[in-house]
Amino acid sequence: MTDIIVGILAFLGTIFVFLAAVGMVRMPDTYLRISVTTKAATLGIGLLLIAGAIYSNELAITAKILAIILFLLLTAPVSAHLIGRTSYFSGVKLWKNSVMDDMEGKYDTSSEELRSGFETDPEKSKPTKSSG
């Protein structure tokens, strides 16, 4: 019974990691790549590690595995946000079929100034050139 559960969980985890790898190749845009690798890889690795915890059936190993999963769940969104922020500010283009770009014209690449769009001073609320 335990072997069947471990097999199913490890299979699902492998499928998700595989989907992350396929998305890395197939996605048209840096931002979409960030999305697919972060979500799919986190879920896939989580399922694989849970399979290991069920297989070992020991408290020490389960605690270690839970620590790894907690660390991955904490750091994956932080690193994804850092990569996305860096790529937007360094001028990586969005995909041509992207629907919306909320920060378009609000970031000045020369002075590194970010506007909110609600400035009262008309001089400051002028739209800057698009940073791409």
Next chain:
Amino acid sequence: MVDRIIALDLIITTGIGFISAYSILYDQPALLDVAMILALIAFLGTVAFTYYIQQKNKQ
């Protein structure tokens, strides 16, 4: 350039999964320590590379 950082992150994450599957297959749970260190290094490497790219943009 940024795509390579994402790819490196995915490679290290896949390595963690590989180590996990190996430790199940050959019944060696001591290898999970390596997985934990790899998770730490992946986060630190991502932060360091994005920091360098930001510093390069400022120049």
